[in-house]
Amino acid sequence: MTEFLFFIEVVVGGLLAGTMYSLVALGFVLIYKASSTFNFAQGAMVFFAVLAFVGLMELGLPFVLAFFATVFLMFLVGYFTERLVLKPLMNQSEDTMLMATIGLGFVLEGLAQAAWGVEVRRLDLGIGDFPIPWIADSTGLFISALDLTAGTVSISMIIGLSILFKYTKMGLGLRAVADDAGAASSIGIPLKSIMLMVWTTAGIVALIAGMMWGARAGVQFALVDLALKALPVLIIGGFSSIPGAIVGGLIIGATEKVLEVYIGPFFGGAIEGWAPYVLAIFFLLYRPEGLFGEKIIRRV
Template sequence: MQFFLEVFIGGLLAGMLYALVALGFVLIFKASGVLNFAQGAMVFFAALTFVGFSDRLARWFGASPDASPVFWAALALTAAAMVLLAWVVERFMLRKLVNQPAITLFMATIGLSYLIEGVAQGTWGAAVHGLDLGIADEPVMWLLERYNLMISKFDLSAAVVAGVLVAVLALFFQYTKVGRALRAVADDHQAALSVGIPLQRIWVIVWAVAGFVAIVAGLVWGARNGVQFALTYTALKALPVLILGGLTSVPGAIVGGLIIGASEKLAEVYLGPYVGGGIDSWFPYVLALVFLLIRPEGLFGEKHIDRV
């Protein structure tokens, strides 16, 4: 039982990390109806830009890259870079594709992901970097001593961050004027334009917010596994979460993340040995497929009804 709980809780916490990446997808889909294939590349770009600025600032001012002022300055500069990226995407890609079919926009984001990956490595180099956020990646001692459960402090902290982020974003979408405008844009570009919603500004805002989410995801995943190209693969973990939670639901990303995280870990441990192991890469997709058959819009997605 203790082992089961360890696997289960570890899976839930990993699921929160997947949800963190899934959030970026949800934000952009909610506001523009685009499944942003470049979200993984944005996570990589954000983390590499942060580390790049940290290194340079530390060198220029003779400080440690882990020093607090360096951290906050690098974070601010990275946020500025993500806003710039959002503006560039809107100005040179989205503006040309207003009211185009979703598949066109999706294809454009595939191209965008290659561009972002190339720009990131071209600008900051291909080296792998370590990232220390000051949160120890070790078991919570009282859980270990009292229940013999190994639960990572780092994963717990990351889960709290993801939870807070979701709460803030849910409130933002529900109760702010910009949030309502974002939802209107998602429903119909032309209708939103006709009632005076500044489509271009809204797109910059939503891509910038997705950029900020990418920074958080990039820092958490970068601190966990290193800042390297493989951060782009975090998107692969987010896709089944999206299918399960629904493409338009912020809380759905969390619930989907929790289900995917826990089930993939349990499947790996209890089913894996019978099929050669290493099944946690495809099991979430099978699970998502089953959900698709039952609820095509996901657990919390908006039901799509067409008049005949």
Template sequence: MQFFFEVLIGGLLSGMMYSLVALGFVLIYKASGVFNFAQGAMVYFAALSFVGIMEKGAPFWLAIILTLALMVLFGVLTERIVLRKLVNQPPITLFMATIGLSFFIEGLAPFLWGNDIRELKLGIQDEPIPYLIDNYGLAISKFDLAAALICGVLVAVLALFFQKTKIGRALRAVADDHQAALSIGIPLQHIWVIVWAVAGFVALVAGLLWGARNGVQFALVSVVLKALPVLILGGFTSVPGAIVGGLIIGASEKLAEVYIGPMVGGGIEGWFPYVLALLFLLVRPEGLFGEKHIDRV
């Protein structure tokens, strides 16, 4: 039973990092109805830019500020150059635009900073917490716990932002109906700028955490794939859904790896979340917290 809890807790902590990646998708989708295929590339770009700025001699705090400013600028330019020209276009058009944006970022990042694999240190050791080992026999990583706390605080702040602030209410109005929001004076372009800027900040945090765990490399782009099952389970428009979906995927992935993996030959952590998401689609296509879509004829 002790080993079960150790695996479960480790999975839940990893799930919080999946939630952080999924959160970037939720922010964009809530405001524009667009699945931002470029989110993974933004995570890679943010992590690589941070390391590149650090290599130029900037201290940690200055590198954070400069990278954040760069990501916010990127979000603003994306809205001005890409999205503003495509207002009221079919969703597939916007989706294809984000695919093109993804390839552009994937080429721009190594062009600016090089494509060598870099180490990223945040000052948090990826080692077991002595207190938990000595008193409970649980090998829980310091880094996993710290990353989960950072993700939890960020998600909670954004959830409050959406629910309690004037801008958050405007974001929800835009998500419900673009034309109706415009008719009551909500500036759609300004809302999109804010959302893309916040998504850039989320990409920065995700890039730092994932880069510290796996190294800053092109493979960070594929972290986007881990967010897909999370979004399917939690719902594409729900911030709390991103949390719950991430926890479910993280825990089920680790438990399946330990208890089912030996029976199927291993490697199950790579595909089990997608099978779980596929089965969930058959029962509740809109996700746990997603809004049901009803077409009346």
């Protein structure tokens, strides 16, 4: 029985940690949906946002003020990205855009380090990374409060954004832009402000993802590498699907933990580092467009 409980515990822990990957992946999906640009800089945005947030808190700003100041900062990042990177590269191929966003990522990482330094910072959200007592007492499962919070936050954000995309006028405009930017702008959808909005939203998502990760592992450069794990999540879930981001995150999170706990010891552990990528390769072989993605059709 305890064997089984332990297995459940591993799976639940994995699922909840997976929602953290989903949060990072969500930022990728937002931008990909709106501009079919793969924003490689999303990981750097997570790092940039949370480092700015912690930095502002250290300067003495209260939590809420620091949060909104960072949101404004991410708005500026979006604004300048749109003006200086996206606009000159309009109508370029996806690969060119991808390389440009790799460059953007390096700029953001460099700027964040220049402004706030490289030391690891602690971020205290008031939620401990320890098992919740009443769940542990009633069921015998040890589930971290931080994991549970991150899970709740990610799921509510994903639901909120799905509603935003589906039922608001803005969301409709956004989907129109995603479908055909030229046609959308010719019927009067303000391309620029839509883009700006999407990048700002992605910035906010990055900030929240960064806060969750930062509270667990400290605010440090390694966040950028963690954010890379959002890539297999996207491959499994599909690049253009918001629910895909969460399902992909859950699959990666759970599989990674289960493999690490049950298979890992035979190979000396730390297979978490590559297992998600290999899992993604297997998904690629069977479903290149991901679970929820649109089918890719290419013509000569």
